[in-house]
Amino acid sequence: MLIFVRRKGRHKNIMEQANQKPRRHFTPQQKYEIIKDIERCASIQAGLDKHRIASSMYYKWKRQLAVGINASLRNTKPVKSPELKKLEEENRKLKEVILQQSLTITSLKKEMNLD
Numbered sequence: 001m002l003i004f005v006r007r008k009g010r011h012k013n014i015m016e017q018a019n020q021k022p023r024r025h026f027t028p029q030q031k032y033e034i035i036k037d038i039e040r041c042a043s044i045q046a047g048l049d050k051h052r053i054a055s056s057m058y059y060k061w062k063r064q065l066a067v068g069i070n071a072s073l074r075n076t077k078p079v080k081s082p083e084l085k086k087l088e089e090e091n092r093k094l095k096e097v098i099l100q101q102s103l104t105i106t107s108l109k110k111e112m113n114l115d
Contacts, residue, residue, distance in 0.1 A: 031061050 026034070038047030038058060048055055080088075 032065065034058075035061055035065060 034051050034053065035058070038044060038051065038053075041047035041050065044055070044058070048058055
């Protein structure tokens, strides 16, 4: 007697992926414009439907807007200024020099038995 077992797995996941909408990416300026356009609509829901945005996304962007467009709607770390990057690089190099000198001093003390 043969028993056939139906397995769930790979095929279902492939079908689910085919039905998913492609992920959209928005620039900070686009997010700002969408928020302002939704606020101009008759109702928030009408604006959300127009732009095909979830209400949770709208309110998240709106909260972020209170902090600042460029820093918060970007969803990434704040941009570092070129001067700050230069100082951080210089700091890293100086730390390497100090470490190298410390290792050299330690090895010389061992050679001279000055521990």
